[in-house]
Amino acid sequence: MTTHAAAQPPPHSGCSPAGTLSIAISGSGGAGVMTVGELLLDAAARAGLYGRMGRTFGPQIRGGEAAALLRLSSTPIEGVGDAYDLLVALDWGNIDRFADEIPLSPDSQVLFDDKAGEVPPVVVASGANCRGLPLSETARAVRGGRPNLVVLGLLAGALDLPAALVREAVRARFGERSVETALAVLELGLATEPPLSRPLSPSRAAGVRWNVSGNQAAGLGALRGGIRFVAAYPITPATDLLEWLAEELPAADGDLVQAEDELAAVNMCIGASFGGVPSLTATSGPGLALMLEAIGLSVASETPIVVVDVMRGGPSTGIPTKSEQTDLDIAVNGLHGEAPHLVLAPLGVADCLFTTQWSVELAEALQAPAIVLSDQSLAQSRLIVDEPPTRSSPATRRCAESPGADYRRYAITDDGVSPMAIPGTPGGMYVADGLTHDVRGRPSSRSADHRAQLDKRRDKLTGFDFGAAWGEVDGDGAAAVITWGSSTAAVREAVDRLRAAGCAVRCIALRLISPLPIDALRGALAGVERAVVVEHNHSGQLHRLLRANADWPCPLTAWHRPGPLPLRPGELVAALSEALDARPNREETPA
Amino acid sequence: MSETLTARDYKSDVHPVWCPGCGDFGILNALTKALAARQQPPERVALISGIGCSSRLPAYMTPYGFHGVHGRVLPMATGLAVARPDLTVIAMGGDGDGFSIGGNHFMHACRRNVNMVYLVMDNAVYGMTKGQASPTTQTDWTGSKLTPTGTHMPAFRPLEIALASGCAFVAREFSGNPNGLAQRIVEALDYPGFTFIQVLSPCITYRPEQMGYKKIVHEDFEPTSIRTEAMARLLDDDGMTTGLLFRAPPAPWQGDPAPEAHRAPERALVVGGGA
Known part of the structure; x- marks a missing residue:
């Protein structure tokens, strides 16, 4: 039997660990919350901090409530935290919708526009400390001014970011027509006494850093791997990867064709690759389902292609804007007949570059299709990272x-x-x-x-010989966590906390899913007495794959939870403590 | 200077699965004649097909070929022709492959106008699955156990759909006139853009009445470059008229041009690099 998570993750355990700070900025469509979020991330990066920004929207095509979800840190981070230290509400909109996504605690601060009305009950119930501020009143002093830039100034003050760097970020963002207004409103925010002080000490590490999304990183990996033909059919959350390639391919003497559907897209790729040109398409679950027949043709005809599946909540139309590791089953086992192929999963936002590039190399070298299992949480989050190393790409057919x-x-x-x-x-x-x-x-x-x-x-x-890149293993001890893809971020943070509490835990993150690196994984499990497989889905897909394909040196239990809420390190600390403290062989005992 | 290529140089030694008397033999002959007429080196030609009796054709010729999945011949040919504009790409298949399972691709290939020839070998029946109604089957045809009282649908009219979808070169020919078809294929190969030729190709096994085609086809299309004229011509057409119906001034698909100035994609990702 397996250990299933509760339907809701357990409550968070307080504010962020030292050196990190989680900030949510919410508002109705048009309030400019994404703009202020991106500017804050950019300014913090310029000031030497690391961080990430995710985004969440209501279902509306345009307008509707939205929130920018930031986490800033003195040291490199990958995933989301447990709770938000700070929520800034430009208005209250449908804030109820975000109650699960923006967990607050009595340690949280909530700042809101004092013209926004009463604090909603869901916020009051969190016990957070709420404080109204004259945001729109302040912005009104500048003709055409908007309160979101006031918020940027206030947050820059609270984080003690150098004002000059915040101005640089604003100048880089706005066009000539609006930059003076934006800067004028920013000054008003900077001049206001910050309502709280939460400075983070910047990293002293020198070197180039990137502000990159998983979709951009995957696009760059495709280019560096030698992809010169892309067929595209729009689907959330893969579209911006295709749009990025549409802009970059012509300069690399490549071509992108917008196809009439996913069936066309994947067959265009096979045609171009038959012509000797490395080819790629990107899609999400519904599109992958349509492509499977042709991926079988790619196997049978030994014509290499790369299909990036940016997973979202499923089945069917599911939750298009939210993340879930839900397509491993179909990616590995969905082809008709017996059709060996490659399935890989990036272990983080920046790793989308390495894994996509490697997937191109493998597909070309092995004359087989490669499916890359990215997901919404990787694809549409922006991360501040040290510039990833370049590798020469031996993508030779x-x-x-x-x-x-x-x-x-x-x-x-x-x-x-x-x-x-x-x-x-x-x-x-x-x-x-x-x-x-x-x-x-x-x-x-x-x-x-x-x-x-x-x-x-x-x-x-x-x-x-797939070499060492099949996965990443760190730590030792008799207890291990096995994970894959985007879950790796939360698992690593949870494992770090367990280690800090004195538990020895080995962490194994699989990048290569098919063919399953059985010998390498057995080696990584040497000396392990109990292992738990952690993933972001409802049925434990990797756990089943591992159990079905090999005998392992230790019992494998499972811990998994579906989307749309992200895996958080705090819930994993609790889950792993329980699963890994289990007696060896407990799972094998007949009931 | 290499030796002159003849039609025989384009024929492989693979024996066709087709029934004796199948109209598709005439199309195979016409294709080999057309390539010989253009002295096209076989290694510069790619024959792309779907699934069905007619889609077996690439194996019976010597150029490169790809026998893909059912209905997806046009996307595969599109990918190849865009990625390798130096090649001569000829797409082919049957009426079920092209107008039923692949119908969506037909319309969009007409619109996209990527340089290739598309031959549909139309026998108004699914032959490989032993005789079911296809999109071009007449409403009252009761020869299939799957539709024993007829199709209850009007027959698909590919020339009208092609014209309405923006196809630049639209023709109909008859497999029983391989020389005429070869000449039309040469014209299509010479035309830059997507060219569509519906070829009436009798199925002597499941539609034996089509053996009478040779008595009723008539070469009456007068080529025009005016789309509305071509459309009007089809309003009272009996489906047996052959010839070049429509030919627009060439305006083939062009991809996005390479930008004159472009910074490395990595630059845009560098923190502070966008300033």
Whole structure:
């Protein structure tokens, strides 16, 4: 049996740990909460802090309530905290909607525009300390001025950010027409006595830092990996990855085509890749479901493609704007027939760069499709990170340079990878086919051909040396946490707290999901007596995958919870303490 | 100077699965003649197909080919033609593949106008699955156990849909006239943009009455470059008229041009770098 989380995460355990600060800024559509959030993140980054910003919206296409969710820190951070130290409400809008997403405690401060009316009961009930401020009144002193810039000035004061850097951030953001107004309102905020003081000491680390979203990082990984053709069909939350590539591809001499649907997008990629051009599409769960037939064609015809699945709450239309690690099952097992392919998951926002680039390299080298399981929480969060290292990309496809009369496109080779003739190459002409084929690609229903090609496509993946990048392992001890993808951030923070409390915990984050790195994971589990698999979904998909595919040196229990609320380190500390203190083999005892 | 290529040089040694007398043999012959007429090196040609009897064709020729999944021939050909504009891309398939499961792609390929030739070998029946009604099957056809009292739907009219979707080059030909079809394919290959040729191709097994096509097809289309004229011409068309119906001034698909000035994408991500 597995340990299921309660439907709601347990209450948070107070304000942020030293050195970090969580700030939510909420308001109705048009109030400019995202603008002030992005400016604060930018100014804090310029001042030497690290941080992240997520965003949450109501369902409206335009307008409606929204909140910028920031976490700032003296040291690098990846995930969200347990509770918000500070909520700034430009108005009360439908603040009830965010009650779960913006947990407050009696240690929290709430600042609100004193023209916004009574503090709503849900905020009062949190016990937070609430204080009205003349935000819109102050902004009115400047013609066309808006209270969100007053808030930026106030928060900069509360964090003790250098005013010059805040002004730089504002100048970088606004156009000529509006920058003077924005700066004038900012000055009013800066000149106001901050209602609280929560300075964070900046990092002294030198070096270039980036302000990057997971979708941007994935786009950059695609470019660096050599992707030069992209087919795009818009779907939340993958669209901004495709839009980023639309802007960057032409300068790299690549092409992007907006397709009429996901079926077209994935088949366009296969066509372009058949032509020798590394190709990618990005989608979310509903689009991935439509693409599966063609991903099977990519397997059978050994035409490499990369599909980035930016997961969102499912099934069906689900919760398009919220995160959930819900597509592992379909990504690994969704293809018809027996169709070995690659599935990878980035372990953080910046790791979207590495993992996408590596996925391109693997797909090209192995002539197989790669599915990259990003998700909304990675894709649409902005993070301040040290510039990720660049790596030279050996994204090379084994091509037939001068094929002769005996050219066999699907020749059985030692490593299962056969040289591919690219159209235009004299002598290499063959017909790629989704039909079972012989070594020349000619349709065949002979059992020997079927078996030989099935073996070949399996062995080229299972026999490949994926090296050390299959996952990240740290710590030691007899207790371990296994996780994947975006859950890694909360797991790592929880593990750090457990270690600080004296518990030895090993943390294993899987980047390679398929083919499952069984030997590497067994090695990482050496000496472990009990392990728990943590993930952000309703049914424990990785846990089932691990249990179904191998025997492990220790019992694996499961802890998982669906979206839309993010995994928080505090709830994981509680869950892991319980799961890892369990007696060995407890889960195996018959009832 | 290499030797002159003949139609035979484009034929592979794979034996077709088609029934003796199938109209698709005429299309295979016409394609090989057209490529020979243009002296097209086979390695510069890619034949892209979907699923169905007619979609087996790439295996019977010597150029590069891709026999994909059902209905997706046009997206695959589009990806290839955009990524490799130096190649000659010829897409092909049947009426079920192109107008039913792939109908959406047909409209958008017409709009997008990426440079390729699209041949639909239209026999108004699903042959590979043994004789079901297709989009172009007549309403009152009762020859299938799946639709024993007829389709209860009007037949799909591909030329009208192509015109309405912005297709720049629209023609209909008959597989029983391979020389005429070869000539039309050459014209289509010479035209920059998406060109569509509906080829009436009798299925002698499931639609034996189509053996009478040769008596009723008539070469009456007068090419026009005025879309409304072409559309009007189709209003009272019997579906058996052949020839080039419509040819617009060429305006093929162009991707986004490379920007004149572009900073490295990493620069925009650097903290303070946007100032």
